[in-house]
Amino acid sequence: MANWGCDVTTNCGERGPKLLIIEPFYGGSHKEHISCLIEGLIRNGIGYTLVTLSPKKWHWRARCSALMLRDKIPEISTEEALFCSSILNLPELLGLRPDLCQLRKVVYFHENQSIYPVKQVKERDVQYAYNEITTSLAADLVLFNSNFNRTSFLENINKIIRLFPDNRPKGIREQIEDKSKVLYYPMKYPVSTTDKVPQNSILHIVWPHRWEFDKGPEDFFDVILELKRLDCKFHLSVLGQVCADVPLVFHKATEELQEEIVHFGYLKSKDEYFEVLRACDVVVSTAKHEFFGVSTLEATYCGCLPLVPNNLVYPEIYPEECLYKSLNDLCRTLQKFCSEPKTVRELRRRLCLDFSKYCSKNLIPEYINVLAVNE
Template identity: 60%
Template sequence: MAGNDLQVTIIEPFYGGSHKAFVDVLVNYLEENGIKHKLVTLPAKKWHWRARCSALQLYSRIEPVGSNEILWCSSVLNLAELLGLRPDLNRCRKIIYFHENQLIYPVQQIKERDIQYALNEINSCLASDLVLFNSEFNRTSFLDSISKIIKIIPDNRPKDVRSTIEIKSRVMSFPVKFPKMILGNSSKSSTLQIVWPHRWEFDKDPDEFFEVMMELKKSGMDFQIVVLGEQFTDVPEVFEKMNSNKDLKDRIVHFGFVESKDEYYRILSNSHVAVSTAKHEFFGISMLEATYCGCLPLVPNNLVYPEIYPEKCLYNNRTELISKLKAYCECPQKALDDRRQLCIDFEKYSAEKLAPMYLEVLNT
């Protein structure tokens, strides 16, 4: 398909956070290359309602498409449902991008209603022409979990679902726009500064981070805490608990979302260590940004993290995380030294390198 003939309709029902950042990179690159595009979005509110209702909310807003057009959407959209409401969209090439998947979302107890989001994503993959995942962990965990979801169906279970999806799936990393700045900060505080840079949601396990910080404090360690990240509609109670906790109040030097990207990067560059306690992570832009800005990442030895970070950054349990943090509290310079020794190829995740590759996918 020639570049000048290419037309792309981008649908993002959750236009905020990493979903917005991704779309903005894609749109910017399309504009730079003179490629026609249409953007159809909904605000990033009430994720569960977006996953349930966005096809119904958006179907009448999507303009008619030609057979040479591409429909691009994130997995928040129930693509199969949208195509039922708008049969004319079947004539275009359909690409779905997975920032995360619901097949392995951590829940307290599996109930029938919990699998509906997973079924929606499976149906969307079957209805698409190309399925993209932001990491191999995302792709593999999705494919490996299909049979578990299908088995919950009481009878007439469909066959060959995994193989049908697998053959049209591939991995394409999230295109990160790294700051154009000096990596790290040689004049960091002599007190270890620990940053938690994630969005304020249950699946990032802020309770675990809070409890780790409490244990560090009780053990007599000297450290500072920075809590960053976007807040959406439902904020876990632990954040209010953490901010008002008298034992940690004197340790918290920043608490809350930072609107200015420059200020956000400055805070990261002033920190020594970035911690993830996530239970659900398929890429982790904020951890990669923190690492780029000079923080030493400490991440769980599971999920996507072993795919990105070397072994010295991984921990297997709370005891290991606390042990690592204690060592860095006692000698913050060791955190700086360990960070300098890290070998991470940031270029492979950069928007500058990946954006042209996305254009190739669109042109295929």
């Protein structure tokens, strides 16, 4: 049975808890994000109260977490600010808990729902995007994990408003834009990285993403199976979080790629995960919905050459030589790399990417500054 419990943790710091952190989906990158922030708070002697729900049933968390959390959030004592992800319906929570209105309210967007890929437009549930708009209006500061995330959200606000049958409010985008900024996701890179240069005679490809539709697994395996049809020699590791409804293509892959698969499935140990990444040559993304891409950046840091779409957030982070224009383009590049693995290693050695821009150690002081709890 799923654990729908709520956890509350308090650290009083030097002057009592100053920050109320609320995360309705406490798992994966959301959990790691909060962990990085908390480490920074503790280093600075800043107390906090952390209220979380387990990472189950995302859609229900987005719809109902405010009511679920209403009675779980402790009474405000010394807190000065509230920090939450955009999954939380903030105005709904403030209506249920008006005592929270006095806090400085900061919302963090890991993603936005206004451009979530759907097979047909009529399938899009605009309620999620609408909730993100009202949450942004209720906040004092709105943070995004990339310029792409911020821009795509702001550009789609008026599209959502135009769906209203009448009484369409004006100036909503401008109100949110004026109090929004980009603050990158804080990466915790592996402590020890070797300047490894894999000596594999066969190219090792890794796909380390969440096993869901929006990460484009069908496209990825179409390319990989085409490589096999072309008699390309390669090894394959498929990592990432396994979700409840795994797309059928993963089952097909285990049957048709038995000879190529080295690792297949989620690795609970982060150290083991990084070790696998260090043994790989190329990390591939075929995502349809990506606003930062933690796993791709982790793999790149561990020595993989990234091959990523020429859209979404990727041009913001990766140089042009890492971007592919189409799946055919991706397939041709991988085909070439399969025949010349040494080329990949030389390209990765020459790759110019400033990892420090996304490093937790460099970013957390800015988080504490914008939260205004270090005074």
